[in-house]
Each structure stands twice: as C-alpha cells, then as structure tokens.
Amino acid sequence: MSTLQIPSKQSAHKLTLIPGPIEFSDEVLEAMSTPSQGHTSPEFVSTFQSVLKNLRTVFKSEDPKAQAYVLAGSGTLGWDITGANLVSPGDKVLVLSTGFFSDGFADALKIYGADVDVLTAEVGDVVPLPEIEEQLKKEKYTAITITHVDTSTSVVSDVEAVSAVVKKASPETLIVVDGVCSIAVEDLEFDKWGIDYALTASQKALGVPAGLSVSFASARAIEKATARKESVYFASLKRWTPIMKAYESGSGAYFATPAIQTITALKVSLDQILAQGINERFAQHEKASTKFKDELEKLGLKILPVNRKVAAHGLSAVYFPEGVNGGEFIGSLAKKGFTIAGGIHKALAGKYFRVGHMGYSIPAGHIDLLSKAIGESISELKQ
Amino acid sequence: MSTLQIPSKQSAHKLTLIPGPIEFSDEVLEAMSTPSQGHTSPEFVSTFQSVLKNLRTVFKSEDPKAQAYVLAGSGTLGWDITGANLVSPGDKVLVLSTGFFSDGFADALKIYGADVDVLTAEVGDVVPLPEIEEQLKKEKYTAITITHVDTSTSVVSDVEAVSAVVKKASPETLIVVDGVCSIAVEDLEFDKWGIDYALTASQKALGVPAGLSVSFASARAIEKATARKESVYFASLKRWTPIMKAYESGSGAYFATPAIQTITALKVSLDQILAQGINERFAQHEKASTKFKDELEKLGLKILPVNRKVAAHGLSAVYFPEGVNGGEFIGSLAKKGFTIAGGIHKALAGKYFRVGHMGYSIPAGHIDLLSKAIGESISELKQ
Numbered sequence: 143m144s145t146l147q148i149p150s151k152q153s154a155h156k157l158t159l160i161p162g163p164i165e166f167s168d169e170v171l172e173a174m175s176t177p178s179q180g181h182t183s184p185e186f187v188s189t190f191q192s193v194l195k196n197l198r199t200v201f202k203s204e205d206p207k208a209q210a211y212v213l214a215g216s217g218t219l220g221w222d223i224t225g226a227n228l229v230s231p232g233d234k235v236l237v238l239s240t241g242f243f244s245d246g247f248a249d250a251l252k253i254y255g256a257d258v259d260v261l262t263a264e265v266g267d268v269v270p271l272p273e274i275e276e277q278l279k280k281e282k283y284t285a286i287t288i289t290h291v292d293t294s295t296s297v298v299s300d301v302e303a304v305s306a307v308v309k310k311a312s313p314e315t316l317i318v319v320d321g322v323c324s325i326a327v328e329d330l331e332f333d334k335w336g337i338d339y340a341l342t343a344s345q346k347a348l349g350v351p352a353g354l355s356v357s358f359a360s361a362r363a364i365e366k367a368t369a370r371k372e373s374v375y376f377a378s379l380k381r382w383t384p385i386m387k388a389y390e391s392g393s394g395a396y397f398a399t400p401a402i403q404t405i406t407a408l409k410v411s412l413d414q415i416l417a418q419g420i421n422e423r424f425a426q427h428e429k430a431s432t433k434f435k436d437e438l439e440k441l442g443l444k445i446l447p448v449n450r451k452v453a454a455h456g457l458s459a460v461y462f463p464e465g466v467n468g469g470e471f472i473g474s475l476a477k478k479g480f481t482i483a484g485g486i487h488k489a490l491a492g493k494y495f496r497v498g499h500m501g502y503s504i505p506a507g508h509i510d511l512l513s514k515a516i517g518e519s520i521s522e523l524k525q
Numbered sequence: 526m527s528t529l530q531i532p533s534k535q536s537a538h539k540l541t542l543i544p545g546p547i548e549f550s551d552e553v554l555e556a557m558s559t560p561s562q563g564h565t566s567p568e569f570v571s572t573f574q575s576v577l578k579n580l581r582t583v584f585k586s587e588d589p590k591a592q593a594y595v596l597a598g599s600g601t602l603g604w605d606i607t608g609a610n611l612v613s614p615g616d617k618v619l620v621l622s623t624g625f626f627s628d629g630f631a632d633a634l635k636i637y638g639a640d641v642d643v644l645t646a647e648v649g650d651v652v653p654l655p656e657i658e659e660q661l662k663k664e665k666y667t668a669i670t671i672t673h674v675d676t677s678t679s680v681v682s683d684v685e686a687v688s689a690v691v692k693k694a695s696p697e698t699l700i701v702v703d704g705v706c707s708i709a710v711e712d713l714e715f716d717k718w719g720i721d722y723a724l725t726a727s728q729k730a731l732g733v734p735a736g737l738s739v740s741f742a743s744a745r746a747i748e749k750a751t752a753r754k755e756s757v758y759f760a761s762l763k764r765w766t767p768i769m770k771a772y773e774s775g776s777g778a779y780f781a782t783p784a785i786q787t788i789t790a791l792k793v794s795l796d797q798i799l800a801q802g803i804n805e806r807f808a809q810h811e812k813a814s815t816k817f818k819d820e821l822e823k824l825g826l827k828i829l830p831v832n833r834k835v836a837a838h839g840l841s842a843v844y845f846p847e848g849v850n851g852g853e854f855i856g857s858l859a860k861k862g863f864t865i866a867g868g869i870h871k872a873l874a875g876k877y878f879r880v881g882h883m884g885y886s887i888p889a890g891h892i893d894l895l896s897k898a899i900g901e902s903i904s905e906l907k908q
Contacts (some may be wrong), residue, residue: 156568158561163785165561174557174786178541178548180864181735185539214599214736215759218781222759250758345782352564353597353736353784374757375633376598376605398601399728401736402546403557404787481563 150506156476157508160483161293161323161457161498163345163352165508166407167414170350173407182394186402189409194390196412197358199420200325200348201340203332207361209386211379212408214401215355217322219377220341221250223357224287224318226374227367228339231255233284236277236315238269240299241292242486247320251287254373259283265489266448268299271307278311285316285338290324294487296459296496297447298328305335316363322346325356326415327427327456327500338363344404347427347456349411349501353404424455430504431455434497437513441520446485446494456500459485461493466523468492474519480512533889539859540891543866544676544706544840544881546728546735548891549790550797553733556790565777569785572792577773579795580741582803583708583731584723586715590744592769594762595791597784598738600705602760603724604633606740607670607701609757610750611722614638616667619660619698621652623682624675625869630703634670637756642666648872649831651682654690661694668699668721673707677870679842679879680830681711688718699746705729708739709798710810710839710883721746727787730810730839732794732884736787807838813887814838817880820896824903829868829877839883842868844876849906851875857902863895 151168158165179186190212197210213219224247229235232255237248239262248258261277263269278286286308291298301319308315316338321330326347330340337360344354359367359379367379375381381397388395415423435445435453438460446459462468468484472495475482485494499509534551541548562569573595580593596602607630612618615638620631622645631641644660646652661669669691674681688700699721704713708723709730715723720743727737742750742762750762758764764780771778798806818828818836821843829842845851851867855878858865868877882892 152560155560155562156566158563158566160563163561163564163782171558171560175554177535177538177554178546178734179538180541180543180866181546183539183541183864214597214602214738214784216597216781216784219597219759222757225758253755253758253761343782345785351561351784351786352782353787355597372636374605374760375608375636376602377757377759378636398599399546399726399735401597401599401734401784401787402728403734404736404784481566483563 156479156481157503158481159497159503159508159512160481161496162343164349164498164500165503165506166349166351167502169414170407170411173410174351174403176403176406179402181399181402182396187389187392187394189406190389190400191392193405193409193412194386196416197356199416200412201332201358202330202334203358205333205361208332209359209364209383211357211359211382211386212400212405213355213382214353216352217341217343217355219355220320220357221247222374222377223341223379224339225251225254225256226377227370227379228316228318228363229254229256229284230370232257234259234281236261236283236286238274238286238288238299238304239263240268240289240295240297242294243292243320243322244289247287247289263297265487266295266297266446268297268452271303274304275307275311278308278315283312283315285318287318287320289320290328290330291454291456293323293457295446296454296457297452298324298454301330302335305337309336323454323456326423328454329424332358344408347500348408350408351404353401354408426504427455427500430499430509431458434458434499434509434513441517446490457496457498459494459496462495463520466520468495470523471495471519474523475515478515478519480515539862539864540886541864542880542886542891542895543864544879545883547732547881547883548886548889549732549734550885552797553790553794556793557734557786559786559789562785564782564785565779570772570775570777572789573772573783574775576788576792576795577769579799580739582799583795584715584741585713585717586741588716588744591715592742592747592766594740594742594765594769595783595788596738596765597736599735600724600726600738602738603703603740604630605757605760606724606762607722608634608637608639609760610753610762611699611701611746612637612639612667613753615640617642617664619644619666619669621657621669621671621682621687622646623651623672623678623680625677625871626675626703626705627672630670630672646680648870649678649680649829651680651835654686657687658690658694661691661698666695666698668701670701670703672703673711673713674837674839676706676840678829679837679840680835681707681837684713685718688720692719706837706839709806711837712807715741727791730883731791733791734787736784737791809887810838810883813882813892814841817841817882817892817896824900829873840879840881842877842879845878846903849903851878853906854878854902857906858898861898861902863898
C-alpha cells in the first residue's frame with residue numbers, strides 16, 4: 143500500500159478522499175491534542191469566541207441578531223434542530239430532493255410531525271424553478287429545505303435562485319439550507335439571499351475531524367424557536383442561544399459540555415480559511431474541481447450530474463469506467479493508498495463512485511495524485 | 526502561573542482538576558490527532574469494534590442482547606435518549622434527586638412529555654430507601670432515574686440498594702442510571718443489579734476529551750425503544766442499534782458520521798483502563814479520594830456530603846474555608862496553575878468548591894500537588 147507522499151508531520155496513512163471526513167492540515171490535527179482546558183476557562187472561552195465570530199464570515203452574515211451554533215453532534219443533528227425548533231407538528235414543509243440526503247432530511251422532519259411534500263429532481267439534476275414556484279403558490283409552507291449539495295449525487299442546487307423564488311412567491315416561508323457538503327466550498331450568502339437556517343458538519347469543507355454540528359440561524363428563525371413549545375432538550379436552539387451569545391461575547395456559560403478539543407481544531411481551521419479569504423477559497427475549489435473533472439473526462443469517464451452547471455465543486459460523483467468492476471476499481475485505488483467512496487443513490491447503487499476534493503487535499507496535491515492513480519487503475523483493470 | 530510539573534509530552538498548561546473535563550494521558554491526546562480515516566474504513570471499523578466490546582467490561586455486562594452506544598454528543602444527550610426512547614408522553618417517571626443534575630434530568634424528561642415525580646434528598650444526602658419503596662408502591666412508574674453521582678453535590682447514591690428496592694416493589698419499572706460522574710470510577714454492575722440504561726460522557730472518568738455520549742442499554746430497554754413510535758431522529762436508539770451492532774461485529778455502517786478521532790482516543794483510554802483492571806481502578810480511585818478528603822480534613826475543611834459513605838470517589842465538593850472569600854480562593858489556585866470549579870447547587874451557591882480527582886491526575890500526582898496548594902492558599906488568604 144502506498145502512503146502519504148506530501149511533506150507532512152502526519153504518520154503515513156491512506157489518503158481519505160471521500161466527500162468527508164476529508165484530510166486535515168497538520169495544524170488542525172495538532173489542535174485536536176490540545177491539553178485539557180475547563181469548558182469555562184479563559185483559554186477555551188477565547189477559542190470559542192473566535193470560532194463563533196469567524197463563522198459569521200463563513201456564512202456571510204452581518205446581522206447581529208443572527209447566531210452561529212456549534213454543538214457536539216454531526217450534520218444529521220442539524221436535521222433534528224430544524225424539525226424540533228423551526229417547524230411544529232402538522233406544519234407543511236416543502237423538501238427539494240436531489241438525492242439520498244435530501245430524502246433523509248424529509249424523513250427526519252416527518253419524525254418530528256411535519257407534513258412533508260417532496261419535489262424530486264431527475265437523477266443528476268435539480269428541481270426546475272417553475273415547478274418550485276408553482277408548488278409554493280399551491281400550498282402554504284412553513285419551511286422549504288434546499289440540500290445545497292447532495293453528497294449522494296454531487297448535484298449542487300442554485301440556492302440564490304431558489305431563495306429568490308421563495309421570497310417572491312411565499313416570503314413568510316423559512317428557507318433552510320442543508321449545507322453539509324457546501325459550507326466553506328460553495329458560496330452561500332446567508333443575509334443577502336435571506337436564508338433562515340443553514341447547517342453543516344465539521345468533517346466536510348470546514349476541514350476538522352467529525353464530531354461537531356455547525357449551523358447558523360436568522361433572527362426570525364431564532365424568534366420562532368424561542369416562541370415555540372420545546373420538544374427536545376439537547377437540540378433546543380432556545381437553550382443554546384444564550385450559551386452561544388455568552389461565549390461569543392467573551393464569557394463562559396453552561397448547558398452541556400462543548401467538545402473543547404474539536405472546537406479548538408475548528409478555530410485553527412477557520413483561521414486558515416479566513417487567512418486565505420472565503421471568496422478565494424470558493425475560487426480555488428472551483429478551479430480544482432474543474433481540473434479534476436477535466437482529467438476524468440480525458441480518461442473517458444462521465445460524471446453523474448447531467449451537466450457541469452449542476453455539478454458541485456467539493457466532490458465528484460462519477461460512473462465507473464465501462465468494462466471495469468466497481469468493487470475492483472475501488473479496491474485497486476485502496477491498494478495505491480487512496481480511500482474513495484462508493485455510490486449511495488439507490489437508483490444507481492454499484493454504478494458510480496465518489497471523490498471528495500475539499501480543503502487540505504487541494505494544496506497538498508492529493509487530488510492530482512488521485513487523478514494519476516485513477517488512470518493507472520483503469521489501465522490495469524482493463525487489461 | 527505555575528504549570529504542569531509531572532513528566533509529560535504535553536505543553537505547559539493549567540491543570541484542569543474540575544469534575545470533568547479531566548486531564549488526559551499523553552497517549553489519549555495523541556490519539557486525538559490520528560490522521561483522517563473514512564468512517565467505514567477497515568482501520569476505523571477495527572477501532573470502533575474494540576471500543577464497543579470493551580465498554581461491555583466497563584459496564585459489567587455479559588448479555589449479548591444488551592448494547593453499548595457511542596454517539597457524537599455530550600452527557601446531556603443521554604437524557605434526551607432516555608426521554609425519547611425509553612418513556613412515552615404521559616408515562617410516569619420517578620426521579621431521585623441528589624442535586625442540580627438530577628433535577629436537570631427531570632426537566633429533560635418533562636420536555637419529552639413524561640409525568641415526572643421527584644423525590645428530593647436533603648442537601649448532601651441521598652433519598653432514604655423506605656421513601657423510595659413507599660413511592661413505588663403508591664404509583665406505577667415506567668422508569669426510575671438514579672443519578673449515581675450528582676456532580677453538583679458529589680453525593681453518590683447506592684445504585685445496588687435502590688435497584689434491589691425497585692426489583693422487589695416494581696420489577697417492570699425501567700432502571701435508568703445517570704453515570705456521567707460515576708462510570709469508570711464507581712462500581713456499576715449493569716447485569717447483576719438489573720440496570721436498563723446507563724449513560725455517561727467521554728470527558729469524565731473515561732478520560733477522553735468531551736464530545737461523546739457513551740451509554741449502555743439492556744435487552745428490554747432496546748425492545749421498548751424499538752417498539753415505540755420514533756419522536757427524534759439523531760437520538761433514536763432504534764436507528765443506532767443496527768449501526769452499533771454492525772461496528773461491533775466488524776463491519777461499517779452509516780447513520781450519521783461518528784467522531785472518528787475522539788472514538789480513537791476512547792479506544793486508547795479503554796485499553797489503558799482495562800490494562801489496569803476495572804476493579805483495580807475503582808479501588809485506586811477510592812484510595813485517592815480518601816487520601817484527598819483526609820488532607821482536606823487536616824486543613825480544617827468540611828465536605829458537602831453529610832458523611833463519607835455518601836461521598837463520591839471521583840470528585841469532592843468542599844465548603845470554602847471559614848474567613849476566606851470563595852472567589853479569591855479559586856483565583857489563588859488558578860495563579861498556582863490549577864483550575865478547580867465553583868459550587869452550582871442553588872441552595873449553596875458561593876459557599877463551596879469542587880475538585881475532580883479522576884483518571885490520569887491520580888497517577889500523575891496532580892491531586893497531591895493540589896492538596897499542597899490548597900493548604901498554601903488558605904494560609905495566604907487568612908493572613
């Protein structure tokens with residue numbers, strides 16, 4: 143098995159090039175080993191304050207009444223936060239589905255009693271805007287969910303355009319964005335586009351080990367969450383809002399113990415992201431994605447999205463090469479030192495693979511190494 | 526400010542001697558920096574398998590139908606798991622309260638619609654057994670909760686004795702133990718005492734950075750959780766049971782991305798705990814606790830629990846020395862390089878402090894250093 147070939151302090155390991163967890167920078171990994179600190183110690187309060195302030199830049203919000211939330215959890219917990227805080231049992235919710243994770247969000251909302259309608263896109267495409275507009279005129283929805291990038295298909299939705307449709311057809315509908323595979327890689331203008339809640343997880347483009355639910359709520363989302371009867375405890379925005387506000391203003395507060403080391407790693411990663419500049423980061427990912435997809439095309443491979451316009455920049459979902467067994471292809475790359483992911487869209491299971499190209503792996507050159515390895519594996523397996 | 530005086534690979538830092546997060550061993554902290562691994566990679570599957578198997582030893586269960594659960598979250602999430610899986614809206618629950626955290630558990634269960642009765646102990650004491658027996662005869666309870674050690678008061682409950690009372694008076698009542706400040710420091714015989722659900726968090730006696738909810742469920746608890754209508758998504762035992770069973774049997778599965786690095790650190794800590802032996806660990810903590818409390822007594826200090834029999838072994842809650850300002854006392858120890866905690870029982874706020882003496886800080890000698898520093902601070906502040 144080959145191992146990491148880029149200068150790095152990290153021990154030799156297979157490169158994790160799935161759509162999250164991604165590879166982490168040396169500095170982020172070192173921060174994971176920060177010696178113990180009390181959860182209300184001045185050291186940790188200062189760390190958490192920096193994280194909460196910098197998330198405003200990542201989410202592009204300047205509204206002091208909006209708020210970032212960092213909870214021990216995963217991306218999935220953001221679905222619970224939506225179901226338990228922003229909609230009430232019986233409320234109508236419109237889910238735009240571009241794959242497995244959009245449908246998962248719908249399932250989670252149903253568990254919380256929402257009355258969910260799903261508009262499902264053609265596989266590899268997005269839901270057409272006129273269809274969304276028509277549906278919004280037909281029914282009154284408390285919320286609409288947009289999966290910015292569905293990690294199962296690598297389809298990216300045009301959140302700006304969908305939001306404009308919602309603002310016009312049904313301005314009172316809350317706009318919820320599942321940004322698990324988009325935040326810090328695809329542009330999201332929280333204030334400007336009028337988003338109400340956007341959720342992600344640490345192990346995706348934020349570049350930090352798994353273990354954190356990271357999200358951002360608008361003033362009207364927080365008002366709604368604060369006014370409604372609580373139905374959960376740990377995932378209650380009403381409970382967490384004063385805690386996050388306290389940390390962001392520089393004082394400790396307690397509701398449940400935060401994941402101190404992982405939050406410290408998030409501080410380091412956000413410092414690195416903002417040192418580069420958030421728009422520069424988006425451009426870097428777009429360039430790297432285009433380059434990777436071009437290389438694949440040269441090798442005769444075809445991406446799952448119907449065209450490049452609806453293809454995400456943080457990952458690629460790609461059909462297996464013709465005449466090559468999928469399992470053998472993934473196994474061959476594992477032997478060369480690369481972990482990539484299989485496909486998980488039920489209609490296409492076994493027919494495609496997924497590669498994450500987010501964060502540290504771009505400057506570290508991992509993606510270029512993988513492109514080369516993919517070419518070699520195809521040659522070997524076609525022999 | 527003084528800093529760590531024990532040979533260690535860790536950078537100089539204030540010793541965190543609160544009742545969690547505790548200090549971590551070098552090996553545990555190093556595991557937090559494990560380079561990226563896929564959540565279903567053979568490397569991580571093997572790690573998680575070891576964790577889930579070893580937790581059976583920590584919880585002292587040999588029932589193959591019982592199951593350990595490790596979720597990204599905190600101790601508090603265990604309250605949600607109880608409320609959302611083991612009791613249904615309208616179910617009667619009896620909460621034994623020995624402090625702030627017992628009352629918190631009651632609040633969380635009420636949010637989930639449970640009809641909660643609370644038996645509150647005198648401050649510093651436990652609820653008398655005859656009172657519990659009488660209440661169980663008066664009402665039918667779906668579940669009873671016992672906070673093994675209430676971190677606010679340092680009172681330890683006799684879970685074995687309470688469980689025996691429940692088994693006799695109301696065998697169908699589920700026995701739920703909040704073991705946040707007890708698991709891996711106080712003996713808990715899950716099978717033998719007939720416990721149905723016990724919950725803890727990583728940053729307490731398990732000796733791992735915060736970020737994990739760790740719990741253990743009996744066969745009948747899992748049956749109940751599986752049969753009832755789901756009311757949450759992320760905290761659903763029904764969803765997590767097949768995932769945990771898959772990892773424990775050596776294959777990957779997906780519901781939400783696990784906190785890979787923190788789980789790897791948990792593997793290392795469990796290996797260290799089991800290398801010592803779980804009963805030997807209990808004895809070590811009892812000895813260290815007795816020594817620390819003896820030292821405090823010599824300094825004229827008084828613990829909050831009404832006697833040593835109801836005083837926990839992983840932490841001490843202690844009244845501030847007479848004639849010494851509490852804030853100044855904690856500040857003086859901070860200057861000497863120790864973080865200790867204030868009191869949080871509302872009836873006694875500002876009147877006592879809390880020290881955690883769990884895990885790595887015992888062999889590393891941190892507690893002996895703190896005893897000495899406490900004596901010095903008293904002398905200085907009384908001048």
